[in-house]
Amino acid sequence: MTKEANKLNKHQQMYELMVLIRRYEETISSLFLEGELPGTIHQYQGQEACAVGMLFDLRKDDYMTSTHRPAGHALAKGVSVESCLAEMFAKTTGCCKGKGGSMHLGDISCGAVPAIAIVGGGIPVAVGIGLSCKMRRTDTVVVCFFGDGAANEGAFHEALNGAALWNLPVIFACENNLYAASTCIRQAMKSESIAQRASAYGIPGEVVDGNDVLAVNRAALKAIERARGNEGPSLLELETYRIVGHSRSDPCGYRTREEEKAWREKDPILRMEKYLLEHGGANPEDLEKIQKNVEKRIEHALQEARSAPEPQAEDALQDVYYGGE
Amino acid sequence: MATMTIAEALRQAIREEMHRDARVFCLGEDIGVEGGFGGAFTVTLGLAEEFGHERILDTPVSEILIAGAAVGAAISGMRPIADVQYGDFLFCMMDQLVNQAAKMTYMSGGTVKVPMVMRSPVGASTRGAQHAQSPEGFFTHVPGLKVVCPSTAYDAKGLLKSAVRDDNPVLVFEHKLLYGSKGARSEKTALNPVGEVPDEEYLIPFGKAAVRREGKDITLVATLLMVYRALQAAEILEGEGLSIEVIDPRTLVPFDYDTVWESVRKTSRLMIVEEDNRRCGWGAEIAARASEEIIYYLDAPIRRIAAYDVPIPFAPVMENYVVPSVKRIVEEARKLVEA
Numbered sequence A: 001m002t003k004e005a006n007k008l009n010k011h012q013q014m015y016e017l018m019v020l021i022r023r024y025e026e027t028i029s030s031l032f033l034e035g036e037l038p039g040t041i042h043q044y045q046g047q048e049a050c051a052v053g054m055l056f057d058l059r060k061d062d063y064m065t066s067t068h069r070p071a072g073h074a075l076a077k078g079v080s081v082e083s084c085l086a087e088m089f090a091k092t093t094g095c096c097k098g099k100g101g102s103m104h105l106g107d108i109s110c111g112a113v114p115a116i117a118i119v120g121g122g123i124p125v126a127v128g129i130g131l132s133c134k135m136r137r138t139d140t141v142v143v144c145f146f147g148d149g150a151a152n153e154g155a156f157h158e159a160l161n162g163a164a165l166w167n168l169p170v171i172f173a174c175e176n177n178l179y180a181a182s183t184c185i186r187q188a189m190k191s192e193s194i195a196q197r198a199s200a201y202g203i204p205g206e207v208v209d210g211n212d213v214l215a216v217n218r219a220a221l222k223a224i225e226r227a228r229g230n231e232g233p234s235l236l237e238l239e240t241y242r243i244v245g246h247s248r249s250d251p252c253g254y255r256t257r258e259e260e261k262a263w264r265e266k267d268p269i270l271r272m273e274k275y276l277l278e279h280g281g282a283n284p285e286d287l288e289k290i291q292k293n294v295e296k297r298i299e300h301a302l303q304e305a306r307s308a309p310e311p312q313a314e315d316a317l318q319d320v321y322y323g324g325e
Numbered sequence B: 001m002a003t004m005t006i007a008e009a010l011r012q013a014i015r016e017e018m019h020r021d022a023r024v025f026c027l028g029e030d031i032g033v034e035g036g037f038g039g040a041f042t043v044t045l046g047l048a049e050e051f052g053h054e055r056i057l058d059t060p061v062s063e064i065l066i067a068g069a070a071v072g073a074a075i076s077g078m079r080p081i082a083d084v085q086y087g088d089f090l091f092c093m094m095d096q097l098v099n100q101a102a103k104m105t106y107m108s109g110g111t112v113k114v115p116m117v118m119r120s121p122v123g124a125s126t127r128g129a130q131h132a133q134s135p136e137g138f139f140t141h142v143p144g145l146k147v148v149c150p151s152t153a154y155d156a157k158g159l160l161k162s163a164v165r166d167d168n169p170v171l172v173f174e175h176k177l178l179y180g181s182k183g184a185r186s187e188k189t190a191l192n193p194v195g196e197v198p199d200e201e202y203l204i205p206f207g208k209a210a211v212r213r214e215g216k217d218i219t220l221v222a223t224l225l226m227v228y229r230a231l232q233a234a235e236i237l238e239g240e241g242l243s244i245e246v247i248d249p250r251t252l253v254p255f256d257y258d259t260v261w262e263s264v265r266k267t268s269r270l271m272i273v274e275e276d277n278r279r280c281g282w283g284a285e286i287a288a289r290a291s292e293e294i295i296y297y298l299d300a301p302i303r304r305i306a307a308y309d310v311p312i313p314f315a316p317v318m319e320n321y322v323v324p325s326v327k328r329i330v331e332e333a334r335k336l337v338e339a
């Protein structure tokens, strides 16, 4: 964060972080369309309140696991914009030195486990981290992000049962954006909510408005406190919507324009703006300043990423084993 | 020196490593339950009494959880020793092993380490197809994993201790018929390879083969139970004037090609015996490498002896047929020198 940003109050900082994620993703989108980025993209626009609300109050030594849609999570956990952007450009200065790519953003030095792009695959890993936090007698916690689709993986069941059984400091944050790729949640499960599954494991579950960053943050604070206080895991179902396609070139033929419009009206960033203007003591100039500041940061990161060195082809042969061999 | 079984040697390795390093712990099914078995083959028997149930952590029957918890704990400062009851169950946790454990270091650009051990009992023991597989070859294929196959008590202890100290995911394959487990968990057809284990601390580095028997006519590479069958075959063949060099690579990844190639330069004949299925097995890899690197030293085609490419059948007569027997090794060796 810049010095200027530090003067912002908590709500303004949350707003800034959401704008940063949005602008980062929009930048990626145009770079991708212009053919400047290799690979594919799974974007986070519309879900910013989930990442920011969940992670804002985590400490640097707390952990976070993420998914194939990791940018928001990574940025909110403190992975630098520069290293994320550089990774998208497949540069050596990327957070994974160009070996990870869009679906594996992360930086273990700030608690962001390189994102796990196997749907559901990160949930048991988060439980293992929770186990380690507890065994090492730390008071650190883990936030484990996954989607509505992942809630139907077998790994979900084994992991939640394990975390509950061992009373681990894991906060399961399920971002229910109604779709797993093109498949609507109604085509994928009969249970009314994902949160209700918590009761099967004997842990608290709660449905939260995932487009209201303050609501997400309230629920997160409660779950984090529980976890830090050795009271065990929680399952939060964050109801949200990705206002963009699932991955590159997805025209969203599986959902209606009306539905999209309705959710655009619930855009978490617009809602936070409204809140800040009406109740947060901010005026339009304050918000504009924040937005400009974000632009500057992204512009700077973009310049750095573009001019960063490409990896050598033979670098591919390194890092298979930790410490070489 | 103390004489002990492989199960005892593994237990001693775990005990010593847990005393040495507070980050080391075990997790698995039925490993520490009071009045239980100490895991499927008694390896962790008594350890819960010594270290408590937090560090000898019993899990539900949840293989994905076991492997995932090991990965997660390993990347956040612990050194887990996980186990499955039978090697066949590794397939239930394939995502965690192959996508998470094996790729995490690489995907992170070398910044994340995954110091975990996954122990599993393998080999046919008249339990039918789903408790019998020798799946080593699946894992030797995966960059990022190390694969260890101890066949003696000495190796079991030294290799497991090295595995615990390694900063990478290590799969340790143990043979059901070699544990020497006593009591209710003993196997009818088991060998009992008790061996000497030094009292003082030692480690066995990965990638260093052991020459189990010296010979000059054929180089025979084998792991686990097949080491013993190969040694028996070598004994028989010696009576016929054939001298077999038996090499136990001890670790399949990394693999000690130097020792094997040195032997082949001497014998000019190479035979590989594995309990894993033949098609695309680890033996195939060694044969392919030999054809690339030392073919001009060979006087005869390389011979691979492996389980036939079928699931392991139950009937002892069929199981004995499918898994390489002493008789088959002897016959193939004879053919090889005639060639």
Ligand SMILES: Cc1ncc(C[n+]2csc(CCOP(=O)(O)OP(=O)(O)O)c2C)c(N)n1
Residues within 6 Å of the ligand: A067, A068, A069, A117, A118, A119, A120, A146, A147, A148, A149, A150, A151, A177, A179, A180, A181, A246
């Ligand atoms: C195990 C696995 N199966 C399928 C896929 C392909 N895939 C990628 S994202 C996705 C949908 C995931 O939906 P959800 O968990 O709701 O997350 P979202 O994309 O909505 O963020 C699928 C099927 C995958 N990456 N991993």
Ligand SMILES: [Mg+2]
Residues within 6 Å of the ligand: A147, A148, A149, A175, A176, A177, A178, A179, A180, A181
């Ligand atoms: Mg979804």
